[in-house]
Amino acid sequence: MKKYDFIIAGGGMAGLSLAYYLSQSPLSDRSILILDRDSKDRNDRTWCFWERDAGPFESIVFRKWRTVDFHGTTYAGPLDLGDYQYKMLRGIDFYDFMREKLNAHSNIEFQQATINRIKDTPQGGFVIADDEPYIADYVFDSTFALKMNQPEHHNLLQHFRGWVIRTEKPCFDPERPRIMDFRVEQHGDCRFVYVLPFDERTALVEFTLFNDKLLTEEEYENVLRRYIEQHIDTGSIIRGQEWLKEAGPFDQQIDTTTYQISEVETGVIPMTDEPTQENPSEHIVRIGTAGGHTKASTGYTFQRTQRYLRDIVQNLVDTGKPNRNPAWFDQRFKLYDSVFLNVLEKHRHPADDVFTRVYVENPRRVFKFLDEDTRLIEELRLFTTMPWWPFTAAFFDVIRRRWFG
Numbered sequence: 001m002k003k004y005d006f007i008i009a010g011g012g013m014a015g016l017s018l019a020y021y022l023s024q025s026p027l028s029d030r031s032i033l034i035l036d037r038d039s040k041d042r043n044d045r046t047w048c049f050w051e052r053d054a055g056p057f058e059s060i061v062f063r064k065w066r067t068v069d070f071h072g073t074t075y076a077g078p079l080d081l082g083d084y085q086y087k088m089l090r091g092i093d094f095y096d097f098m099r100e101k102l103n104a105h106s107n108i109e110f111q112q113a114t115i116n117r118i119k120d121t122p123q124g125g126f127v128i129a130d131d132e133p134y135i136a137d138y139v140f141d142s143t144f145a146l147k148m149n150q151p152e153h154h155n156l157l158q159h160f161r162g163w164v165i166r167t168e169k170p171c172f173d174p175e176r177p178r179i180m181d182f183r184v185e186q187h188g189d190c191r192f193v194y195v196l197p198f199d200e201r202t203a204l205v206e207f208t209l210f211n212d213k214l215l216t217e218e219e220y221e222n223v224l225r226r227y228i229e230q231h232i233d234t235g236s237i238i239r240g241q242e243w244l245k246e247a248g249p250f251d252q253q254i255d256t257t258t259y260q261i262s263e264v265e266t267g268v269i270p271m272t273d274e275p276t277q278e279n280p281s282e283h284i285v286r287i288g289t290a291g292g293h294t295k296a297s298t299g300y301t302f303q304r305t306q307r308y309l310r311d312i313v314q315n316l317v318d319t320g321k322p323n324r325n326p327a328w329f330d331q332r333f334k335l336y337d338s339v340f341l342n343v344l345e346k347h348r349h350p351a352d353d354v355f356t357r358v359y360v361e362n363p364r365r366v367f368k369f370l371d372e373d374t375r376l377i378e379e380l381r382l383f384t385t386m387p388w389w390p391f392t393a394a395f396f397d398v399i400r401r402r403w404f405g
Helices: 014-022 091-103 217-231 239-249 302-319 327-344 350-363 366-369 376-383 388-403
Strands: 003-009 032-036 046-051 064-067 067-071 076-080 085-090 107-113 115-121 124-129 132-140 157-168 180-181 190-199 202-211 252-254 259-272 284-286
Touching: 003 014, 003 124, 014 032, 014 091, 014 302, 032 132, 046 091, 046 190, 046 302, 064 190, 067 350, 085 091, 091 107, 115 132, 115 284, 157 217, 157 327, 190 217, 190 350, 202 217, 202 259, 327 350, 327 376, 327 388, 366 376
Parallel strands: 003 032, 003 132, 032 107, 067 180, 132 284
Antiparallel strands: 046 085, 064 085, 067 076, 115 124, 124 132, 157 202, 157 259, 180 190, 190 202, 252 259
Protein backbone atom coordinates (compact mmCIF):
# COMPACT_ATOMS: atom_id res chain seq x y z
CA MET A 1 0.00 0.00 0.00
CA LYS A 2 1.52 3.29 -1.15
CA LYS A 3 1.79 6.14 1.34
CA TYR A 4 1.29 9.78 0.33
CA ASP A 5 1.63 13.05 2.17
CA PHE A 6 -1.84 14.15 1.00
CA ILE A 7 -4.72 12.38 -0.70
CA ILE A 8 -7.38 14.56 -2.32
CA ALA A 9 -10.63 12.59 -2.57
CA GLY A 10 -12.57 14.23 -5.36
CA GLY A 11 -10.92 16.08 -8.23
CA GLY A 12 -13.54 18.74 -8.81
CA MET A 13 -13.29 22.45 -8.19
CA ALA A 14 -12.35 22.17 -4.50
CA GLY A 15 -9.92 19.27 -4.87
CA LEU A 16 -8.08 20.70 -7.87
CA SER A 17 -7.92 24.15 -6.27
CA LEU A 18 -6.39 22.69 -3.13
CA ALA A 19 -3.78 20.82 -5.16
CA TYR A 20 -3.00 24.04 -7.04
CA TYR A 21 -2.50 26.07 -3.86
CA LEU A 22 -0.31 23.33 -2.40
CA SER A 23 1.78 23.33 -5.58
CA GLN A 24 2.29 27.09 -5.25
CA SER A 25 3.31 26.88 -1.58
CA PRO A 26 6.45 25.77 0.33
CA LEU A 27 4.76 22.33 0.38
CA SER A 28 5.08 21.96 -3.39
CA ASP A 29 7.39 18.94 -3.04
CA ARG A 30 4.91 16.84 -1.02
CA SER A 31 3.47 13.69 -2.60
CA ILE A 32 -0.17 14.19 -3.58
CA LEU A 33 -2.71 11.71 -4.97
CA ILE A 34 -5.89 13.09 -6.59
CA LEU A 35 -8.72 10.55 -6.90
CA ASP A 36 -11.83 11.13 -9.00
CA ARG A 37 -14.11 8.88 -11.01
CA ASP A 38 -14.52 11.46 -13.79
CA SER A 39 -11.90 12.44 -16.36
CA LYS A 40 -12.96 16.13 -16.22
CA ASP A 41 -12.70 16.54 -20.00
CA ARG A 42 -16.02 18.26 -20.71
CA ASN A 43 -17.70 21.55 -19.88
CA ASP A 44 -20.02 20.22 -17.18
CA ARG A 45 -20.61 23.42 -15.22
CA THR A 46 -20.15 27.19 -15.01
CA TRP A 47 -19.06 29.15 -11.95
CA CYS A 48 -19.99 32.79 -11.46
CA PHE A 49 -18.62 35.02 -8.74
CA TRP A 50 -17.72 38.62 -8.00
CA GLU A 51 -14.22 39.87 -7.29
CA ARG A 52 -12.54 43.21 -6.74
CA ASP A 53 -9.10 42.51 -8.15
CA ALA A 54 -7.47 40.00 -10.45
CA GLY A 55 -7.68 36.55 -8.90
CA PRO A 56 -5.53 33.42 -9.29
CA PHE A 57 -7.64 32.27 -12.26
CA GLU A 58 -7.88 35.60 -14.05
CA SER A 59 -6.21 34.22 -17.18
CA ILE A 60 -9.06 31.77 -17.74
CA VAL A 61 -12.03 33.95 -16.76
CA PHE A 62 -14.39 33.53 -19.71
CA ARG A 63 -16.31 36.79 -19.33
CA LYS A 64 -16.41 39.62 -16.77
CA TRP A 65 -18.67 42.62 -16.32
CA ARG A 66 -18.76 45.82 -14.23
CA THR A 67 -22.46 46.51 -14.82
CA VAL A 68 -25.27 43.97 -14.66
CA ASP A 69 -29.01 44.14 -15.31
CA PHE A 70 -31.56 43.25 -12.66
CA HIS A 71 -35.31 42.66 -13.03
CA GLY A 72 -37.17 42.68 -9.72
CA THR A 73 -40.51 43.70 -8.27
CA THR A 74 -40.01 47.47 -8.17
CA TYR A 75 -36.96 48.02 -10.35
CA ALA A 76 -35.66 46.89 -13.73
CA GLY A 77 -32.36 48.22 -14.99
CA PRO A 78 -28.60 48.31 -14.46
CA LEU A 79 -26.74 47.81 -11.20
CA ASP A 80 -23.32 49.40 -10.82
CA LEU A 81 -21.02 46.96 -9.05
CA GLY A 82 -18.57 49.64 -7.99
CA ASP A 83 -15.17 48.12 -7.28
CA TYR A 84 -16.39 44.61 -8.10
CA GLN A 85 -16.55 42.68 -11.34
CA TYR A 86 -18.97 39.86 -11.97
CA LYS A 87 -16.96 37.00 -13.47
CA MET A 88 -17.83 33.82 -15.33
CA LEU A 89 -15.55 30.77 -15.41
CA ARG A 90 -16.29 27.72 -17.55
CA GLY A 91 -15.66 24.27 -16.10
CA ILE A 92 -13.63 22.96 -19.04
CA ASP A 93 -11.29 25.97 -18.97
CA PHE A 94 -10.72 25.43 -15.24
CA TYR A 95 -10.03 21.71 -15.68
CA ASP A 96 -7.61 22.30 -18.56
CA PHE A 97 -5.79 25.01 -16.61
CA MET A 98 -5.42 22.73 -13.59
CA ARG A 99 -4.28 19.76 -15.66
CA GLU A 100 -1.54 21.86 -17.25
CA LYS A 101 -0.34 23.37 -13.96
CA LEU A 102 -0.46 20.18 -11.89
CA ASN A 103 1.03 17.90 -14.54
CA ALA A 104 4.19 20.01 -14.31
CA HIS A 105 4.76 18.52 -10.82
CA SER A 106 5.99 14.92 -10.87
CA ASN A 107 4.99 14.49 -7.22
CA ILE A 108 1.29 15.03 -8.04
CA GLU A 109 -0.48 11.89 -9.25
CA PHE A 110 -3.94 11.56 -10.80
CA GLN A 111 -5.94 8.36 -10.50
CA GLN A 112 -9.35 7.92 -12.15
CA ALA A 113 -11.25 5.71 -9.74
CA THR A 114 -14.47 5.46 -7.73
CA ILE A 115 -13.93 6.16 -4.04
CA ASN A 116 -15.42 3.35 -1.98
CA ARG A 117 -14.48 4.32 1.56
CA ILE A 118 -12.68 6.97 3.62
CA LYS A 119 -11.80 6.49 7.28
CA ASP A 120 -9.36 7.68 9.90
CA THR A 121 -6.73 5.34 11.35
CA PRO A 122 -3.86 5.81 13.81
CA GLN A 123 -1.47 5.67 10.84
CA GLY A 124 -3.30 8.35 8.81
CA GLY A 125 -6.25 8.89 6.52
CA PHE A 126 -7.21 5.65 4.75
CA VAL A 127 -8.96 5.54 1.36
CA ILE A 128 -10.22 2.63 -0.71
CA ALA A 129 -10.83 3.45 -4.39
CA ASP A 130 -11.76 0.76 -6.93
CA ASP A 131 -10.94 -1.69 -4.14
CA GLU A 132 -7.33 -0.43 -3.92
CA PRO A 133 -6.08 0.89 -0.55
CA TYR A 134 -4.25 4.21 -0.14
CA ILE A 135 -3.05 6.06 2.97
CA ALA A 136 -1.80 9.59 3.66
CA ASP A 137 -0.94 11.95 6.48
CA TYR A 138 -4.09 13.87 5.56
CA VAL A 139 -7.07 13.07 3.35
CA PHE A 140 -8.96 16.06 1.96
CA ASP A 141 -12.49 14.89 1.19
CA SER A 142 -14.91 16.73 -1.09
CA THR A 143 -17.17 13.68 -1.59
CA PHE A 144 -18.94 13.57 1.78
CA ALA A 145 -22.71 13.90 1.33
CA LEU A 146 -24.44 16.31 3.69
CA LYS A 147 -27.31 14.67 5.62
CA MET A 148 -29.70 17.67 5.66
CA ASN A 149 -32.15 15.94 8.01
CA GLN A 150 -32.06 17.92 11.24
CA PRO A 151 -35.47 19.57 11.87
CA GLU A 152 -34.03 22.35 14.01
CA HIS A 153 -32.10 23.60 10.98
CA HIS A 154 -33.09 24.87 7.54
CA ASN A 155 -32.58 22.71 4.47
CA LEU A 156 -33.32 24.07 1.02
CA LEU A 157 -31.85 23.41 -2.40
CA GLN A 158 -30.59 25.66 -5.14
CA HIS A 159 -31.25 23.79 -8.37
CA PHE A 160 -30.96 24.92 -11.95
CA ARG A 161 -30.97 24.04 -15.62
CA GLY A 162 -29.27 26.19 -18.23
CA TRP A 163 -28.98 26.31 -22.01
CA VAL A 164 -26.22 27.89 -24.04
CA ILE A 165 -28.13 29.17 -27.05
CA ARG A 166 -27.08 30.57 -30.41
CA THR A 167 -29.68 32.94 -31.88
CA GLU A 168 -30.60 33.74 -35.44
CA LYS A 169 -30.20 37.48 -34.95
CA PRO A 170 -27.97 39.59 -32.69
CA CYS A 171 -29.98 40.13 -29.50
CA PHE A 172 -27.53 40.17 -26.57
CA ASP A 173 -25.42 43.00 -25.22
CA PRO A 174 -22.07 41.37 -24.36
CA GLU A 175 -21.45 44.13 -21.80
CA ARG A 176 -24.73 43.65 -19.90
CA PRO A 177 -25.64 40.30 -18.36
CA ARG A 178 -28.86 39.77 -16.43
CA ILE A 179 -27.91 38.31 -13.06
CA MET A 180 -31.41 38.00 -11.63
CA ASP A 181 -34.59 38.24 -13.67
CA PHE A 182 -37.69 37.46 -11.63
CA ARG A 183 -40.09 37.72 -14.58
CA VAL A 184 -41.05 34.07 -14.22
CA GLU A 185 -43.89 32.54 -12.22
CA GLN A 186 -42.74 32.30 -8.60
CA HIS A 187 -45.23 29.67 -7.33
CA GLY A 188 -44.40 30.76 -3.79
CA ASP A 189 -40.70 30.00 -4.29
CA CYS A 190 -37.65 32.02 -5.24
CA ARG A 191 -37.33 31.60 -9.03
CA PHE A 192 -35.26 33.63 -11.47
CA VAL A 193 -33.31 33.48 -14.72
CA TYR A 194 -29.71 34.41 -15.51
CA VAL A 195 -28.70 35.56 -18.99
CA LEU A 196 -24.92 35.63 -19.40
CA PRO A 197 -23.92 36.72 -22.93
CA PHE A 198 -20.82 35.40 -24.68
CA ASP A 199 -21.34 37.61 -27.73
CA GLU A 200 -24.26 39.27 -29.54
CA ARG A 201 -25.80 35.95 -30.56
CA THR A 202 -24.66 33.49 -27.88
CA ALA A 203 -25.55 33.34 -24.18
CA LEU A 204 -26.09 31.04 -21.24
CA VAL A 205 -29.74 31.23 -20.17
CA GLU A 206 -30.27 29.54 -16.83
CA PHE A 207 -33.39 28.95 -14.74
CA THR A 208 -32.69 28.75 -10.98
CA LEU A 209 -34.89 27.94 -7.98
CA PHE A 210 -34.51 28.06 -4.19
CA ASN A 211 -36.87 25.55 -2.56
CA ASP A 212 -36.91 21.99 -1.23
CA LYS A 213 -38.23 20.07 -4.24
CA LEU A 214 -36.64 19.34 -7.61
CA LEU A 215 -38.62 19.71 -10.83
CA THR A 216 -38.84 17.35 -13.76
CA GLU A 217 -36.60 17.99 -16.75
CA GLU A 218 -39.67 19.01 -18.74
CA GLU A 219 -40.70 21.59 -16.13
CA TYR A 220 -37.28 23.28 -16.16
CA GLU A 221 -37.22 23.36 -19.94
CA ASN A 222 -40.77 24.69 -20.26
CA VAL A 223 -39.78 27.71 -18.15
CA LEU A 224 -36.61 28.26 -20.19
CA ARG A 225 -38.51 28.00 -23.46
CA ARG A 226 -41.23 30.39 -22.30
CA TYR A 227 -38.70 32.89 -20.95
CA ILE A 228 -36.77 32.98 -24.21
CA GLU A 229 -39.97 33.44 -26.21
CA GLN A 230 -41.15 36.31 -24.01
CA HIS A 231 -37.96 38.15 -23.10
CA ILE A 232 -35.29 37.48 -25.75
CA ASP A 233 -35.80 38.58 -29.34
CA THR A 234 -33.99 35.66 -30.94
CA GLY A 235 -35.34 36.29 -34.45
CA SER A 236 -38.33 35.40 -36.57
CA ILE A 237 -37.14 35.20 -40.18
CA ILE A 238 -37.36 31.66 -41.55
CA ARG A 239 -34.08 30.81 -43.26
CA GLY A 240 -34.36 27.02 -43.39
CA GLN A 241 -31.23 25.19 -44.43
CA GLU A 242 -29.23 28.40 -44.83
CA TRP A 243 -29.71 29.19 -41.10
CA LEU A 244 -28.92 25.62 -40.05
CA LYS A 245 -25.69 25.61 -42.04
CA GLU A 246 -24.62 28.89 -40.48
CA ALA A 247 -25.54 27.75 -36.97
CA GLY A 248 -23.47 24.58 -37.20
CA PRO A 249 -23.95 21.22 -35.47
CA PHE A 250 -25.69 21.12 -32.11
CA ASP A 251 -26.71 18.45 -29.65
CA GLN A 252 -30.34 19.59 -29.51
CA GLN A 253 -32.68 21.68 -31.61
CA ILE A 254 -35.56 23.85 -30.47
CA ASP A 255 -37.33 26.02 -33.06
CA THR A 256 -34.50 26.00 -35.59
CA THR A 257 -35.67 29.26 -37.15
CA THR A 258 -34.72 31.35 -34.09
CA TYR A 259 -32.17 29.65 -31.80
CA GLN A 260 -30.17 26.51 -31.24
CA ILE A 261 -29.03 24.86 -28.00
CA SER A 262 -25.34 23.99 -27.97
CA GLU A 263 -24.83 23.04 -24.30
CA VAL A 264 -26.99 22.01 -21.35
CA GLU A 265 -25.98 22.24 -17.70
CA THR A 266 -27.80 21.20 -14.55
CA GLY A 267 -26.96 21.23 -10.88
CA VAL A 268 -28.18 20.96 -7.30
CA ILE A 269 -26.48 22.88 -4.47
CA PRO A 270 -27.46 22.44 -0.81
CA MET A 271 -28.60 25.56 1.03
CA THR A 272 -28.40 24.40 4.62
CA ASP A 273 -27.36 25.78 7.98
CA GLU A 274 -26.77 22.35 9.47
CA PRO A 275 -23.35 22.37 11.14
CA THR A 276 -20.69 20.62 9.09
CA GLN A 277 -17.57 19.11 10.60
CA GLU A 278 -14.75 20.45 8.47
CA ASN A 279 -12.33 18.37 10.56
CA PRO A 280 -14.29 15.24 11.54
CA SER A 281 -11.16 13.40 12.66
CA GLU A 282 -7.42 13.84 13.06
CA HIS A 283 -6.37 12.90 9.53
CA ILE A 284 -9.47 13.82 7.48
CA VAL A 285 -10.46 17.31 6.35
CA ARG A 286 -13.63 18.02 4.36
CA ILE A 287 -13.47 20.68 1.68
CA GLY A 288 -15.85 22.39 -0.72
CA THR A 289 -19.55 21.82 -0.15
CA ALA A 290 -18.68 18.74 1.95
CA GLY A 291 -16.76 21.01 4.33
CA GLY A 292 -19.46 23.65 4.64
CA HIS A 293 -17.78 26.05 2.22
CA THR A 294 -21.03 26.80 0.37
CA LYS A 295 -22.72 29.94 1.66
CA ALA A 296 -26.03 28.72 3.02
CA SER A 297 -28.15 31.72 2.05
CA THR A 298 -27.05 31.97 -1.60
CA GLY A 299 -25.48 28.71 -2.71
CA TYR A 300 -22.38 30.55 -3.90
CA THR A 301 -19.40 28.27 -3.45
CA PHE A 302 -16.48 29.15 -5.73
CA GLN A 303 -14.91 32.19 -4.07
CA ARG A 304 -15.72 31.07 -0.54
CA THR A 305 -14.03 27.72 -1.20
CA GLN A 306 -10.95 29.46 -2.62
CA ARG A 307 -10.64 31.59 0.51
CA TYR A 308 -10.98 28.64 2.89
CA LEU A 309 -8.54 26.47 0.92
CA ARG A 310 -5.89 29.19 1.05
CA ASP A 311 -6.37 29.32 4.83
CA ILE A 312 -5.96 25.53 5.05
CA VAL A 313 -2.74 25.58 3.05
CA GLN A 314 -1.36 28.50 5.06
CA ASN A 315 -2.08 26.65 8.30
CA LEU A 316 -0.32 23.58 6.93
CA VAL A 317 2.71 25.71 6.12
CA ASP A 318 2.71 27.51 9.47
CA THR A 319 1.78 24.70 11.87
CA GLY A 320 1.92 21.42 9.96
CA LYS A 321 -1.84 21.01 10.51
CA PRO A 322 -4.67 22.03 8.18
CA ASN A 323 -7.22 23.11 10.77
CA ARG A 324 -8.77 26.51 10.16
CA ASN A 325 -9.66 28.63 13.18
CA PRO A 326 -12.45 31.04 12.19
CA ALA A 327 -12.78 34.13 14.37
CA TRP A 328 -15.63 33.82 16.84
CA PHE A 329 -17.33 36.97 15.57
CA ASP A 330 -17.60 35.50 12.06
CA GLN A 331 -20.34 33.27 13.48
CA ARG A 332 -22.73 36.18 13.10
CA PHE A 333 -22.85 35.51 9.35
CA LYS A 334 -24.10 32.00 10.07
CA LEU A 335 -26.92 33.58 12.03
CA TYR A 336 -27.70 35.92 9.13
CA ASP A 337 -27.80 32.94 6.76
CA SER A 338 -30.19 31.07 9.05
CA VAL A 339 -32.53 34.04 9.31
CA PHE A 340 -32.62 34.43 5.54
CA LEU A 341 -33.25 30.71 5.02
CA ASN A 342 -36.07 30.90 7.55
CA VAL A 343 -37.71 33.72 5.58
CA LEU A 344 -37.52 31.58 2.43
CA GLU A 345 -38.56 28.31 4.07
CA LYS A 346 -41.55 29.82 5.88
CA HIS A 347 -42.55 32.05 2.94
CA ARG A 348 -42.59 35.03 5.29
CA HIS A 349 -42.16 37.53 2.45
CA PRO A 350 -42.03 37.16 -1.36
CA ALA A 351 -38.45 36.23 -2.23
CA ASP A 352 -38.40 38.32 -5.40
CA ASP A 353 -39.14 41.44 -3.36
CA VAL A 354 -36.50 40.55 -0.74
CA PHE A 355 -33.82 40.25 -3.42
CA THR A 356 -35.03 43.43 -5.10
CA ARG A 357 -34.55 45.36 -1.87
CA VAL A 358 -31.14 43.80 -1.18
CA TYR A 359 -29.65 44.47 -4.60
CA VAL A 360 -31.34 47.72 -5.60
CA GLU A 361 -30.90 49.53 -2.30
CA ASN A 362 -27.42 48.13 -1.58
CA PRO A 363 -25.85 47.69 -5.05
CA ARG A 364 -22.25 47.94 -3.82
CA ARG A 365 -22.55 46.97 -0.17
CA VAL A 366 -24.37 43.69 -0.94
CA PHE A 367 -21.37 41.99 -2.56
CA LYS A 368 -19.11 42.92 0.32
CA PHE A 369 -21.76 41.62 2.70
CA LEU A 370 -22.14 38.32 0.85
CA ASP A 371 -18.35 37.93 0.96
CA GLU A 372 -18.63 38.39 4.75
CA ASP A 373 -16.22 41.33 4.64
CA THR A 374 -18.56 43.97 6.09
CA ARG A 375 -18.41 45.57 9.50
CA LEU A 376 -21.38 45.47 11.84
CA ILE A 377 -22.41 49.07 11.07
CA GLU A 378 -22.56 48.24 7.35
CA GLU A 379 -24.66 45.17 8.07
CA LEU A 380 -27.12 47.18 10.15
CA ARG A 381 -27.53 49.65 7.29
CA LEU A 382 -28.30 46.80 4.91
CA PHE A 383 -30.80 45.28 7.34
CA THR A 384 -32.77 48.54 7.44
CA THR A 385 -33.64 48.01 3.78
CA MET A 386 -35.29 44.66 4.53
CA PRO A 387 -38.98 44.17 5.47
CA TRP A 388 -38.60 44.37 9.24
CA TRP A 389 -41.44 42.15 10.49
CA PRO A 390 -40.72 39.00 8.39
CA PHE A 391 -37.03 39.13 9.30
CA THR A 392 -37.73 39.84 12.97
CA ALA A 393 -40.10 36.87 13.12
CA ALA A 394 -37.51 34.74 11.35
CA PHE A 395 -34.81 35.80 13.82
CA PHE A 396 -36.84 34.72 16.85
CA ASP A 397 -37.88 31.48 15.15
CA VAL A 398 -34.21 30.66 14.48
CA ILE A 399 -33.38 31.29 18.14
CA ARG A 400 -36.30 29.11 19.28
CA ARG A 401 -35.35 26.22 16.96
CA ARG A 402 -31.68 26.36 17.84
CA TRP A 403 -31.84 26.66 21.58
CA PHE A 404 -35.26 25.37 22.59
CA GLY A 405 -35.92 22.67 19.98
